[in-house]
Amino acid sequence: MNSMMKPIHFKPLNGVRIVVWSAFALILVLLPAIFNSSFAMTLLCFTGIAVIACLSYNMLLGQTGMLSFGHAVYTGLGSFVAVHAMNQIVAGWYLPMWLVPLVGGFAGLFFGVLFGYVTTRKSGTPFAMITLGIGELVFAAALMFPWFFGGEAGINSNRTAGKEMWVNFGLSFGPQIQVYYLIAVYVFFCTVAMYAFTLTPLGRIANAVRDNPERAEFVGYDTRLVRFLVLMASSFFAGIAGGLSSLNIEAANAELLHAIRSGSYLLFVFLGGAIFFFGPILGAVLLVFSLFMLSEFTKAWQLYIGILFLIMVIYAPGGFSSLIMLNLRRVKYGEWRKMRWPYTWMFLFGLIALWGFASIVEMAYQIQVAAGSGSKLTVMTIPLDAASTTSWVIAVIVLIAGGVAFEYWRRKFAKVWSDGEERIADAIKKAEAAIV
């Protein structure tokens, strides 16, 4: 973990935090004005919930170096408890509906204490395996106890219950827009809280435990306790995400607890980037985008995401956010110009190679999955026929040619990049020397 999560010292917006947070709030307020169809509104709600879930996951992965395969346990159980709370409101409890996500949060916290006590006994790889086991256990249990989990059908509820309470200020939460703004408020405050967490002593020690557990132990910190506390905080926020999800879809079911969901948190947080605080936000957007938009374009979306993930692990372990930040740093140190052409050519040939690759994959899918609906298809507007050899030959040639040209420019690019890196390192050293 050490070198992978090595922080990159660059804070272009230091000191203007208020501006950043205000802009964040403003975006949250204005988004529905741009995306106003009810489907887009639903996606926004999903994204908001995913943002909280991914950020809470990154408290483990990015900040404490705990790789968890069972995060859906906390979001999912939070969801279930929240949906039961909603049904109690339907039955007459005096609880405003907008507090339900907090109920989910405390449920997440409760289960975080319960399971975290066991899982945090280990760190690193064993921790990862144990979270996987706990995840399987909880998922299997969900189907065994229908009185709580509602079996396969899950549990339904109604978010408009209790709307006559004066504490709801006339909000019924029937229209999706009201739910969106409730989610937006939670997203804003949870994000602020989780950011603040990184600045607390506990957040700092968590970083130390991530980077060098032996040393942290040696200077007197109980690393297990640190992991436990971070897991508790993380599961609290995960539970809030779960509670919001119950409110949003007015239902909870066992699928929320499944390992696939845990896996997708890991996948997309990593793709977004675990080093920077805002990385998981990118990851959450990417998650909703892939799930709802990419799968409309292509049936092979999981394959593309998987391959993208492999490439990122090998070449950009900091995810997309680190790519953005590294390039911004180039701009700041005036190195960007030298990279314009390598970037352009890499992009161009990369796109060509991608077309060749995508054509092969799509044609294979056409034959395997969509047989019978004809062999014709288009890949990036270019028509192909999976039944004709010509199409296959063209695709292979394009892939190879594009790939070779891409590799040529990638090597050039790598050279330019590492030269630039040296110059920036020098510049930073000089600047530090000047301060001293």
Added chain:
Amino acid sequence: MSMLNGLSYGLLLFMLSAGLTLIFSMMGVLNFAHASFYMIGAYFAYQLSSWSNYWVGFLIAPILVALLGGLFERYMLRKTHKFGHVAELLLTFGLSFVILELVQLVWGRTSVDYAIPTAMQAPLFKLYDSTFQTYRGFMMLVALLMLVSLYLLLKKTRIGLVIQAALTHPDTTEALGHNVPRVFAYVFAGGCGLAALAGVIGGNAFITEPGMAQSVGAIIFVVVVVGGMGSLGGALIASILIGLMQTFAVGLDWSILGGAKSLGVEITSATPGYSLWSLKLSQIAPILPYLLLVLMLIVRPKGIMGTRDE
């Protein structure tokens, strides 16, 4: 009979977890895609046996998969080595995704007809009313042979010594003129080959379908943790323990409800948590391994044969 069923299942689990343990103890890498190599093994064997016969698949499929594993180590895993073990784990996690998709792309999303050779479908012997299939006996035989040869390879041969040396003192071994990265690639390939062998003999005994990797993936992790991270002996004990436990638990209709009744306490459907108390042991048999995992972590966090706590 239950004993034999449990043993044969346990030994299959051991074949699976042996490769995983081996790779973990040698390289510190937890191969998340291990069960995926098990799956490819089964699919390769299916493909080869449909072209020629079962034995060709039995011999060649593990070798092919080992080759794939070696290539993966050489061209991908090695590049992430510098980022640490978590990055390596993530890489194999991504690989498991890609393998699943590719398998579905090539062989479709439903199960394939990978059958047990007719000669071994016949019963080996009969006990009371139920029969013990020859193939089950064959599975046990293969697993035991593998166990013995693995032991001999590691303890008695020169290669084994180099592998052990590379594990504890990579720098010294390197200095003595051995190519440590290459040794790692061999170990990784060997581990994948073992997983594939388990796939070859397990794929037709059970079922060859795209979900098969996920269904055993979590269990073999449990085996490795319970047995003690990186301990082959521990993995053997844990596999057999889990195999027997699951088999025997199915036969037992015990529940807390029944236990309470024999103690004179009556639990009815009105008692809080009724569905928990009325769960029979046989109902929860398949999730017992996970309960064992939790219990083990509370009682003995280092596992059965583990030497270190962390």
Added chain:
Amino acid sequence: MRVSIKPLAVGVASALMFAGAASAQNVKIGFIEGLSGPFGGVGQNQLKHFQYAAERFSGKQANSGVTVEIVPLDSKGSPQEALALLKKATDDGIRFVSQGNGSNVAGVLIDAINKHNERNPGKEVVFLNYAAIDPDFTNAKCSPWHFRFDAGVDMKIEGLTNYMKDRKDIKNVYVIGQNYSFGQQVSKFTEAMLKAKRPDVKIVGNELHPLGQVKDFAPYVAKIMAANADAVVTGNWGPDLVLLIRAASAAGYKGSFYTFYAGVIGTPTAIGAGGADRVHQVSYWHPNSAQSEIESVYTGFKAKFNEEFYTVAAVNAVRFLVAGVEKSKSTDAVKVAKAMAGMKMKGASGEDIEMRASDGALQQAMYISQWTKAGGKDVKFDQENTGFGFKTVRYLQPEQSTMATTCKMPKR
């Protein structure tokens, strides 16, 4: 009685044309199903059923003024995503949605559609459920917007137990299933109905195991054999069903299996010869059903996709929708729903099927069929080129599998 269903549909259509409903109308069905992910294979296969049914039973080929278009929406099997896609469908003006794989998704959809229709009058949506068979959907949770074209669990077991009633050689029955709502319902209904119809039959075991967690069924088979069961009733599907049957043949178990999902894509291949003459299926149709009037649909589908056709519910959903539009002379969901409720037709086996108005459950015939070597008059078609197919052992008229409903249907 060998009438093809096409003239049948044409007959209905032309009869209505005389009534003056001949204007061309297009209806879209939003097909919300897991088309990728773990159960993507089944979803893709069902999508083909719907597309083929729309091609054959609406528009030009059916000589109807109503053309049905299928809009695939990939939910990946997740209830959450199904809900989002429902929003997407309503955004795009789709008023009819269909789903079937998984009562979890269906339950969420029914609930969401109820709320949607209440909150958005004028934009109502109707749900054509083709395979989610939780009896709750037509009883406690019944909805005026939900129409189910498959038979409920209770109906299937009513049919099965009516058959078992006459099989005097069945003495000990073992029930085994996956521990979730469907498996639990199978176990509950089988036990209750058998007790009522054959008090002499002993239920020697009633087992539930976790869904998709069991790798080795040998110990379960050992238990079944120890209990001396001569018939096993199981709600298992997919790998759980295949593994159970394989373990049984490996252990030399001689009793028979009564299943519900032996014909689902991929399962016949995996069962193969091991299940011959022992595996039975309870279904509302199978390719070798004696009065199979949609044989041309079956063969046409197989010729086109090289996959098995088995979801007659897809055909019926399209037929009822087309007839509903024709009858109401409108594509408005409320009017079509009113027209569909209580509608009667000829079914795939020539029986009288009815979309019961009181609960939205299609009343149809039921078959008990046996997995046997193909060939001869009884088993004309084999499944997935295995050389084995289903043979009718009992045909049950709709009234032999009908169930009373407790539904208090809300106003539409």
